[in-house]
Amino acid sequence: MSLWQSIADQLRAEIARGKWPPGTRLPPETELAARFGVNRHTVRHATRVLADEGLLYSRRGAGVFIAASPVDYPLSERVRFHRNIALSGKVPGRTIDTIMTRPSGEVEAHALGLEPGALVHVAEGISLVDFKPVALFRTIYPADLLPELPAMLRREESVTGALLACGVEDYQRLSTRITARIADAVQAAKLQIEPGDALLRTEGLSRWNERMVERALTWWAAERVTLTLPHVDS
């Protein structure tokens, strides 16, 4: 085992047990070098590997910092943002930019099983993990089925809660479509990333009983999330 490897392992373990919370600055390289009794290069080799793994990032002149670990987001039949994030030990949250009710477009109506022009609620906002933006969302609901949803969305903390308040007890993800796009200036600004960075785009359709209740469009900051598929085990 080389020196840089054991140093990397040690730092990895200390990060794992939360010695430095995310965003914290590590001691300077010179200090770490002194602590481990090695040359600065050797510490840099270790921190470089950890940076490759996404645990750290460095800013010239500023220091080396603990990175907020990218979130694993499982795409299952019952996709619940708040629950998913909370289960991974992080703090879920969201802001809502707009809630409006308007006639549906053709694609929306078809997806939700409505007549074209039927009213839909549309909510747009930002999903947060540990108070940092990870995704933009646009969710669309049939207004006839959920007349009180806009009010509930404002009152409740999570979409699931709002739907529950409207009587929707258990809805299931029917299908998910995934692709990727480049962030434009507006998306980048909202997600606090750079224009040209990669976005994961998911398009989900959920059902409750015999009705489609939600069409969810989500643009994820790819650098902050990994979508995972829990396959059936044998």
Next chain:
Amino acid sequence: MSLWQSIADQLRAEIARGKWPPGTRLPPETELAARFGVNRHTVRHATRVLADEGLLYSRRGAGVFIAASPVDYPLSERVRFHRNIALSGKVPGRTIDTIMTRPSGEVEAHALGLEPGALVHVAEGISLVDFKPVALFRTIYPADLLPELPAMLRREESVTGALLACGVEDYQRLSTRITARIADAVQAAKLQIEPGDALLRTEGLSRWNERMVERALTWWAAERVTLTLPHVDS
């Protein structure tokens, strides 16, 4: 632009235009250093980055080698891909750039449940739909479990066929992780897209009985593919 960056760019370009065929050994670091008029460390910094990108790999005492290049070996894709594409009324296909056997890296070994350094087979190539590239793939197999796989991959039309010839009757996808990245120059060239375009990256792990048999990394041209998740219906 730092020295190592311009050197990396130069080497990347030379690799891209096929100056060194796949498997070729690059000139020794000392020679490259002399050619670029820099210290050996500076060359190493450049080659390290290129190795991270998957263009190169180095073997201690042997040299630095080209990992992949556009040399076509027409074989078919994995069963699911093949079937899915065929079912959608399109023509599936693929090319293989390289099949090689080399010591595993840490991440690979861990994923496949091997000792670091244990031999693995690595196949790299391009997946085609209607004779147009849609994805780059790198698949990794434990060599001890599948000693004849490279020969079988060349002989058989599909991965499934090759694995079957190695005694692997039915393997299961254990997990899939999805994220997105930006295409670099080499990836863009292979996929016939533009550098900076979005790539969907999937990372799959498959099991056969109690052994991991395949780690599959795939970079999809996001503009040409949408991954869909058919959720189980209740």
Next chain:
DNA sequence: ACTAATTTGTTCGTATGTATG
């Protein structure tokens, strides 16, 4: 607004270990 100190990034030099052929 400017300066100085701090801190990471890059580059050189040098030496030794270890695997390959």
Next chain:
DNA sequence: ACATACATACGAACAAATTAG
């Protein structure tokens, strides 16, 4: 056994960016 070539590690210096005062 031997030369070659990559891997690791130390030391030194300066550049570039950030931060503190």
